[in-house]
Amino acid sequence: MTDLSATTGVTDRPSGTAQQTESAAPDPILQFLDRQQPETPCLVMDLAQVRDRYRQLRTALPDARICYAVKANPTPEVVGELVGLGASFDVASPGEIDLCLAKGAAPESISYGNTIKKRRDIARAYEQGVRLFVTDSAADLTNIAEVAPGSQVFCRVLVDNKGSRTPFGRKFGCPPEIAAQLLRRARELDLDAYGVSFHIGSQQLEPVAWEHGISAARQVFENCAAHGVRLRMVNLGGGLPAGYTEAAPPLADYVRRIEESLDRNFGAQRPELLIEPGRFIVGDAGVLRSEVVLVSDSSDGERSWVYLDIGRYNGLAETEGEAITYRLRTSRDGDPLGPVVLAGPTCDGDDVLYQRTRYELPRTLRGGDWVDLLSAGAYTASYSSVGFNGFTPLPTYCVDGDEQP
Amino acid sequence: MTDLSATTGVTDRPSGTAQQTESAAPDPILQFLDRQQPETPCLVMDLAQVRDRYRQLRTALPDARICYAVKANPTPEVVGELVGLGASFDVASPGEIDLCLAKGAAPESISYGNTIKKRRDIARAYEQGVRLFVTDSAADLTNIAEVAPGSQVFCRVLVDNKGSRTPFGRKFGCPPEIAAQLLRRARELDLDAYGVSFHIGSQQLEPVAWEHGISAARQVFENCAAHGVRLRMVNLGGGLPAGYTEAAPPLADYVRRIEESLDRNFGAQRPELLIEPGRFIVGDAGVLRSEVVLVSDSSDGERSWVYLDIGRYNGLAETEGEAITYRLRTSRDGDPLGPVVLAGPTCDGDDVLYQRTRYELPRTLRGGDWVDLLSAGAYTASYSSVGFNGFTPLPTYCVDGDEQP
CATH class of the missing domain: 2.40.37.10 (Lyase, Ornithine Decarboxylase; Chain A, domain 1)
Structure with missing residues (x-):
């Protein structure tokens, strides 16, 4: 529409x-x-437009798991609408987990996407059935291993945010070599070392930016593989734009660049994909x-x-x-x-x-x-x-x- | 204490x-x-420290009307404590007026200190008994005259905020010559042209900064007097500091500078004083x-x-x-x-x-x-x-x- x-x-x-x-x-x-x-x-909010955006992205990246970034708009009706469409959810806190569950989301549709988590909040999420966690530090990884045993973890790498209207700075993520160390350590801790995430900055106006993240992810995959740890997932993060005063490229441009970068870096070994749109959806x-x-x-x-x-x-x-x-x-x-x-x-x-x-x-x-x-x-x-x-x-x-x- | x-x-x-x-x-x-x-x-919050600060300022500026800037901390217990001490209140919105009245403040103890007011919010404040309004624009002044007839008005002048940790920019206030025009116009509109306010910036670390405002106020007083309008009040605004990592002068230094400036600019014609401490109190x-x-x-x-x-x-x-x-x-x-x-x-x-x-x-x-x-x-x-x-x-x-x- x-x-x-x-x-x-x-x-x-x-x-x-x-x-x-x-x-x-x-x-x-x-x-x-x-x-x-x-x-x-x-x-x-027009819920019809929310649905429409979700479906556009579903069609454009048919094999990606779409985790709506709840922080972008936690209105219960919006979350409920996306539950109905089969979306997954990227959450930042216990409050957002509670919201998603209250609107009918399955615990396995939730990704705890904040690298900054209290130990007891990880435990609480685990008790609620959440089994997917991001990490980027040894202290957080240890907490996950101890209070959310056996969970899937992915590690966030720090990438260039050039082209973003609201870049992230250095608060989140670690260099690829540290990410690989953490994921290898995750396996030793009996966690499922699942993959790599990155965020090229919100309202990213340069589709080519995803290459920074996808090539960094490949480095981590290779490093881990050399140590016998086979990663399986690349999380493309957020960054897809909404329509403000400045021109933004159409979705097709983003998808083409992402696909090219995946081909270049992973070829036939295409990983599972996860994406965390917030602004783009709402x-x-x-x-x-x-x-x-x-x-x-x-x-x-x-x-x-x-x-x-x-x-x-x-x-x-x-x-x-x-x-x-x-x-x-x-x-x-x-x-x-x-x-x-x-x-x-x-x-x-x-x-x-x-x-x-x-x-x-x-x-x-x-x-x-x-x-x-x-x-x-x-x-x-x-x-x-x-x-x-x-x-x-x-x-x-x-x-x-x-x-x- | x-x-x-x-x-x-x-x-x-x-x-x-x-x-x-x-x-x-x-x-x-x-x-x-x-x-x-x-x-x-x-x-x-320690209410004993709130009381103590209020009393210090009461003692240091015995003839100033102390209007607590509610925005600094609108905790009901804090507002109630200050009502009990006989404070007046500087409010920014209908919400803050309601809060003060609910805690027992008299309407005549309230100064509507936001230059940005909806016409219906001025009317509502007037119905609640508020009779003191700031202004800095012709449109706002007209609204006050029409829906709060006969009220006292003071005009905010724009002054240098050098030395402030959180300066105001150009959002509030007008030059002294415009302030004088507005106050003369206020009289024509059957309002009580009461005085002049300024704000030298929050967390102001240079006591001498008040001179900017007090001398600007004198200019407005003189201009109005030359046109037969006798102003009576100078509102010293906020700016007194709290104790963060950097050294701030003691209260006595601020009071000395303010008194010197009042003497220099107004001599024996000392105006009524009003002051709007927020950070300093709480x-x-x-x-x-x-x-x-x-x-x-x-x-x-x-x-x-x-x-x-x-x-x-x-x-x-x-x-x-x-x-x-x-x-x-x-x-x-x-x-x-x-x-x-x-x-x-x-x-x-x-x-x-x-x-x-x-x-x-x-x-x-x-x-x-x-x-x-x-x-x-x-x-x-x-x-x-x-x-x-x-x-x-x-x-x-x-x-x-x-x-x-």
Whole structure:
């Protein structure tokens, strides 16, 4: 139903200007907003688009096990929808395991994908039936061996994140030679040394980036094989994009590069594949509706300041460093545009969304008007503060575009 | 009871090393933690220290109206304690107004200190009895005049934030000449043009910084007086420090500089004073207890990575850019130290606390040990995400050091 190139291949026009949804069919999210007029700010998710994205990826990588990265959007309805489609789940904490199980996921569909785990949280996951764990350190591996005996483990390697809008730095992963040591040690500890994972950085705009990870995985496979340990799985991580203001390649480009890299590195010995999409599944399926609180002429006489009732602390955490630049839609689209600085509602000087990035909005915009942030379904609501400055967390509503009357 | 110079004048030792509390009396926070062994992470506040700080400031600036900046720590017990002491309140939102009123604050003790307010939120505050509003724009001023008629208004001027660890940028305030225009306009709109506010930046380490604001306020007073509008109040804003790793001057230095500046700018025409301390009141009164999740030898062979169960998304938002560097205390203090990178528990590459700042921790530290972040009572718990990565928000407990057996 959704054409990926249309939703993630975004706009040649000046960055940040409002963009109309070009669709003949009524937009179920707009219909919901028009009918319900919910308090703003709020996030509205279209479950039909979530399903559609999952199926696109299922078709494009038919032999990969798709582990939805729950952290991207832990709305129970979204998780439940993906359980129904047969997805697996990449979880970061006991809280996310509980959520998946509560929505009907089988324990064997869960991958405990956080390298940073308390020993008792590993034990708890094991008791709940989870048998797949990532690791990247000796201390964590020992914990897994002791409290989750016999489990499958994969080791995360550290790879170049060039091309990512939100790179990971050095927090996760280890060099291939250390990964191989850990996996060989895993076998000695009677764990199932299963494979290698990597993450080339979220919102990765260069499909060729996966080569860094796949070739590193091959090195680990070879090193282990030379010591009699046969690894079987490559976890391609996350990184597939959603549609923000900058153009992103279509899914087909990513898949082609991944397949080429797998051929080059593994040839006929193609490993089992696992992939951890989050943003790709839910990003474009959500619209964040906000209200203009105030428009103020700036003291520098150039750009107006537009203050929204949504900001960095109640949902737009990914505007930190202006890393993610959402497309906007307003109730005054069509009116003449002028340059603006966009800011959130708190008494916090860092609660500014876009100051360096050039955004233009209708000059007629004023307090009480609405501004929609498009493709805001990933990494928004769950980042909300519990109440910084007394502003309440961002609520999420779900609609289903396939169930329209 | 607490000597300010002892709690905020911090350490000549290498930054970030653990520091023992030098106190003969039993520490009520440590007693609580020992006795209750609460789940980590958690924040424990000592209400006796909150009271003590309020009284210090009361004594140091006897004619200033002290408006506690609720955003710094909106724990109901803290707000209630300050109501009992006769404090006023600086609030940022309807949520914070409701909180103050629920804890017994009088509406006339509330200052609506956010320049970014929805028109209906101004109306709601007015209905609740609030009669004091900040402004810095024509649109906001018009709203106040229309839905909060006759109220007192003060205008925020934009001032240099040099010396602040968390400067405000250009989000708030306007130049003195615009402020004067707005206040003259306020009178035309039958509002009470009350005075001028400024904020020299939070955790301001240079007492001389207040001169920027006080001289700007004088300019506005003079401009308005020349047009027959007599302003009466100067709001000194926030900025008084808490005790992190770097040395901060004692309160007496700040008060001396402020008094000198008031004398220089206003002489015998001393205005009414208002001050909005947040961090200064609650910062040093809180200890954040965390657990070491994992210690991992780094792949660069130099520093270990210590992963805590607290990070940027469940309380330590102010470690963004390593702006605020908390003092640490661990269960292994006294053991030999080694350099570390400190990181939080989420699968997020930005959830790293200190990488550029040099911290040393006991080399014996391992998973299950505790690490206390000292002076963590301000800007922590309420910043917590609702559940990013499935981690729960930071709970706050209150003890009262004056009620020990």
